[in-house]
Amino acid sequence: xxxxxxxxxxxxxxxxxxxxxxxxxxxxxxxxxxxxxxxxxxxxxxxxxxxxxxxxxxxxxxxxxxxxxxxxxxxxxxxxxxxxxxxxxxxxxxxxxxxxxxxxxxxxxxxxxxxxxxxxxxxxxxxxxxxxxxxxxxxxxxxxxxxxxxxxxxxxxxxxxxxxxxxxxxxxxxxxxxxxxxxxxxxxxxxxxxxxxxxxxxxxxxxxxxxxxxxxxxxxxxxxxxxxxxxxxxxxxxxxxxxxxxxxxxxxxxxxxxxxxxxxxxxxxxxxxxxxxxxxxxxxxxxxxxxxxxxxxxxxxxxxxxxxxxxxxxxxxxxxxxxxxxxxxxxxxxxxxxxxxxxxxxxxxxxxxxxxxxxxxxxxxxxxxxxxxxxxxxxxxxxxxxxxxxxxxxxxxxxxxxxxxxxxxxxxxxxxxxxxxxxxxxxxxxxxxxxxxxxxx
Amino acid sequence: xxxxxxxxxxxxxxxxxxxxxxxxxxxxxxxxxxxxxxxxxxxxxxxxxxxxxxxxxxxxxxxxxxxxxxxxxxxxxxxxxxxxxxxxxxxxxxxxxxxxxxxxxxxxxxxxxxxxxxxxxxxxxxxxxxxxxxxxxxxxxxxxxxxxxxxxxxxxxxxxxxxxxxxxxxxxxxxxxxxxxxxxxxxxxxxxxxxxxxxxxxxxxxxxxxxxxxxxxxxxxxxxxxxxxxxxxxxxxxxxxxxxxxxxxxxxxxxxxxxxxxxxxxxxxxxxxxxxxxxxxxxxxxxxxxxxxxxxxxxxxxxxxxxxxxxxxxxxxxxxxxxxxxxxxxxxxxxxxxxxxxxxxxxxxxxxxxxxxxxxxxxxxxxxxxxxxxxxxxxxxxxxxxxxxxxxxxxxxxxxxxxxxxxxxxxxxxxxxxxxxxxxxxxxxxxxxxxxxxxxxxxxxxxxxxxxxxxxxxxxxxxxxxxxxxxxxxxxxxxxxxxxxxxxxxxxxxxxxxxxxxxxxxxxxxxxxxxxxxxxxxxxxxxxxxxxxxxxxx
Numbered sequence: 009x010x011x012x013x014x015x016x017x018x019x020x021x022x023x024x025x026x027x028x029x030x031x032x033x034x035x036x037x038x039x040x041x042x043x044x045x046x047x048x049x050x051x052x053x054x055x056x057x058x059x060x061x062x063x064x065x066x067x068x069x070x071x072x073x074x075x076x077x078x079x080x081x082x083x084x085x086x087x088x089x090x091x092x093x094x095x096x097x098x099x100x101x102x103x104x105x106x107x108x109x110x111x112x113x114x115x116x117x118x119x120x121x122x123x124x125x126x127x128x129x130x131x132x133x134x135x136x137x138x139x140x141x142x143x144x145x146x147x148x149x150x151x152x153x154x155x156x157x158x159x160x161x162x163x164x165x166x167x168x169x170x171x172x173x174x175x176x177x178x179x180x181x182x183x184x185x186x187x188x189x190x191x192x193x194x195x196x197x198x199x200x201x202x203x204x205x206x207x208x209x210x211x212x213x214x215x216x217x218x219x220x221x222x223x224x225x226x227x228x229x230x231x232x233x234x235x236x237x238x239x240x241x242x243x244x245x246x247x248x249x250x251x252x253x254x255x256x257x258x259x260x261x262x263x264x265x266x267x268x269x270x271x272x273x274x275x276x277x278x279x280x281x282x283x284x285x286x287x288x289x290x291x292x293x294x295x296x297x298x299x300x301x302x303x304x305x306x307x308x309x310x311x312x313x314x315x316x317x318x319x320x321x322x323x324x325x326x327x328x329x330x331x332x333x334x335x336x337x338x339x340x341x342x343x344x345x346x347x348x349x350x351x352x353x354x355x356x357x358x359x360x361x362x363x364x365x366x367x368x369x370x371x372x373x374x375x376x377x378x379x380x381x382x383x384x385x386x387x388x389x390x391x392x393x394x395x396x397x398x399x400x401x402x403x404x405x406x407x408x409x410x411x412x413x414x415x416x417x418x419x420x421x422x423x424x425x426x427x428x429x430x431x432x433x434x435x436x437x438x439x440x441x442x443x444x445x446x447x448x449x
Numbered sequence: 450x451x452x453x454x455x456x457x458x459x460x461x462x463x464x465x466x467x468x469x470x471x472x473x474x475x476x477x478x479x480x481x482x483x484x485x486x487x488x489x490x491x492x493x494x495x496x497x498x499x500x501x502x503x504x505x506x507x508x509x510x511x512x513x514x515x516x517x518x519x520x521x522x523x524x525x526x527x528x529x530x531x532x533x534x535x536x537x538x539x540x541x542x543x544x545x546x547x548x549x550x551x552x553x554x555x556x557x558x559x560x561x562x563x564x565x566x567x568x569x570x571x572x573x574x575x576x577x578x579x580x581x582x583x584x585x586x587x588x589x590x591x592x593x594x595x596x597x598x599x600x601x602x603x604x605x606x607x608x609x610x611x612x613x614x615x616x617x618x619x620x621x622x623x624x625x626x627x628x629x630x631x632x633x634x635x636x637x638x639x640x641x642x643x644x645x646x647x648x649x650x651x652x653x654x655x656x657x658x659x660x661x662x663x664x665x666x667x668x669x670x671x672x673x674x675x676x677x678x679x680x681x682x683x684x685x686x687x688x689x690x691x692x693x694x695x696x697x698x699x700x701x702x703x704x705x706x707x708x709x710x711x712x713x714x715x716x717x718x719x720x721x722x723x724x725x726x727x728x729x730x731x732x733x734x735x736x737x738x739x740x741x742x743x744x745x746x747x748x749x750x751x752x753x754x755x756x757x758x759x760x761x762x763x764x765x766x767x768x769x770x771x772x773x774x775x776x777x778x779x780x781x782x783x784x785x786x787x788x789x790x791x792x793x794x795x796x797x798x799x800x801x802x803x804x805x806x807x808x809x810x811x812x813x814x815x816x817x818x819x820x821x822x823x824x825x826x827x828x829x830x831x832x833x834x835x836x837x838x839x840x841x842x843x844x845x846x847x848x849x850x851x852x853x854x855x856x857x858x859x860x861x862x863x864x865x866x867x868x869x870x871x872x873x874x875x876x877x878x879x880x881x882x883x884x885x886x887x888x889x890x891x892x893x894x895x896x897x898x899x900x901x902x903x904x905x906x907x908x909x910x911x912x913x914x915x916x917x918x919x920x921x922x923x924x925x926x927x928x929x930x931x932x933x934x935x936x937x938x939x940x941x942x943x944x945x946x947x948x949x950x951x952x953x954x955x956x957x958x959x960x961x962x963x964x965x966x967x968x969x970x971x972x973x974x975x976x977x978x979x980x981x982x983x984x985x986x987x
Contacts, residue, residue, distance in 0.1 A: 117648050120767070151771070178733045183749070184728075184751060185731060185749050186488065193733050197733065200734065201967070205735075215532055216491065218491055219523060219528050220519075222526050250564055250566070255525065255526050
């Protein structure tokens, strides 16, 4: 898309699904620098014009050549590789960005831009504790850098430090209201169960997204749609997903969202089609899981099996990415009652590293599947502590409380889960419905 | 709904594209100068123009541009103003560095048919054509006085913004059908005000490609420390559009005296202006977590601009955001960078060695024109041009004393970065011509009605500022010699003629005419035929 190539996107928004998805099946993991240079040379002759990040890479390399002992060129290179990673979905460009930053910090150990970029990169790598520390270091130098406050927000949310995250978000938006800060306000509100507030803030973010950065428009539209789904406004949600696809065609996040909306409308065939289109762009595990469930439901068992194998492949291949997908894998196994010990081990490890509500949720579910209901209950209560309107968490809570004989609480939770989204999961939603019937009986 | 764990796990990541220590790739005078404005183009103030109306010297034109980098073929997400921003022209008419009059623009977007995302569903031949689906309107409020004693007057409500220029099918006869009818004149308590807000062809012209390549000036390529053959300059903003907010007001409505100035030395003769964009803040959680409270009421200033290129060339990278968020009254904090300006250090060594070191926070830079010498720091002359106005031209006299912040600072003038216009200096003859100016070199060309006394749309501010920085002015006569006084980027004029009347900025390029595109073929059955990489410009 010509716009995307010609316009330097000052605001680079979420493309991490793209970034991380392809890496698991990428065969470029072991490519050497020389081979990469050859690849770049080959790329030069392809039809696509050089992207904004390609031009920046060239510029940075020229700057490094001119002044090999100045850190600025390496900073520029790191920024370029980070954008390239986002544009291509190839995770290995993040690795190159990291190398460039290491060199920059070697040459100038306290240079601000490198510290700042490093904090962002650490968050991308899911090293949230380290990312937080690096962001704090950056803020010591520039306490009013709202972008660093944004990175800090992201790290704190993922660590489950929600009070601190809310403070960081407010600081960020006080310093600089714009799409990036409005969107974070929306996320904090959503986590705390304030669906209406989340919708309003994401509308602000969408209105403020620049037409010069169509991906940011699409990103905001998708997330606005997600919040509308949480509020039960399925038609309005789908309208936003359509807006996303209109603004930025082929956006994988929008394809997956559109699939969810079609599912909610009872249109399984279209749901499959949209998930397939998402998968063509970015083969991430949650798409494969959704497809495997849908194929199972449709009786297309060969295709279901292929998708299932893709998920297993993700688990085997992704060593540097194991942090990224491990929760999904653990949930996947727990849902199917397979490899439960491994699932529980992953969940415990995750919870030990991070105290966010989703870590608690995955742990609760794995414990439940292993019959550890008391411990499961403690964990699910932790997961529900913010009042988040998350159908899956509420479903897990319902099942756990049911197992403990607390029928009326269980019924409330299961009902709310299905009220929020009756199609929150192809297979588990059925389990939820059945459990409700059991309780009533 | 299975939440994508990537989305949940990673939250939102915003990556700034511009690394530290590098000059920003800015197109017009302040298009992309700071990391934060680069992420928020709709708030990005790019240029301010201020000049007495050539056809009626009792009126003054004030223009402010926003939203840089508009590629005409920009669909399907077309450019618009942001409803969540206050766009303001701020005027100080008594020289105390505090805004006395603020003209504020707020926009409102309306979608005719919410069932389609299309901008237009057929040809749009008038501003209220039912085929225009996404429409924008603006309201203008004038606030007078100093807080908290201000009065406020809404002078215009729901004035339409023309759609962007798409092409001959969507927006035929654009200027006649859509742009001209969007010029509105309203009656206010202080006289008639003429207004326009909409897309225009980018009026700024500058060879950014060369300037930000280690301060290259193509006509002087051979004198550069990394020499190349001398070459014509390139207007790197050619073919691009911008969004303009233009107003023409009676001079008596902006002067401190409330009258036309009686002479050039009338204390009311000079106004100092700048543009600012502000976004409304938000409270994350209401007290009782009830939600639904969207705004906190505090608008946060995110961009400002007075003189062109100040944030680009003078303010170091680490301070550009601070410049944008601050008010001119605090500009003494940027004094070191004005008194020892980096571009001057790039152009030439400051007199005999040792040269003064770079100010704290600014990197040391190489002398890229070794054969050119510039005056040594401190550059009071540069501070005069940008921060206080030139005595006898556009300086505002102030009653009372202000402590001198720099040597030879004119008495009682608080240094602040604004564009200063002496309303009593008559417009030069032939200002209303397709060049937008009879003399692009303004004051340095002997034309007192030009930049830095205000700014006309055709003034070559880059060349003027280069020569000021090189010392080619009457302030430093020893350096007012060649080549200092002939420095320039070789881009001397706009890529299309300006209008000869309000709003002066030219009609925007349409997406269809695609000035930036490369022509293909009419043969849709032909295979792809990749041309060789174009020969680089000299």
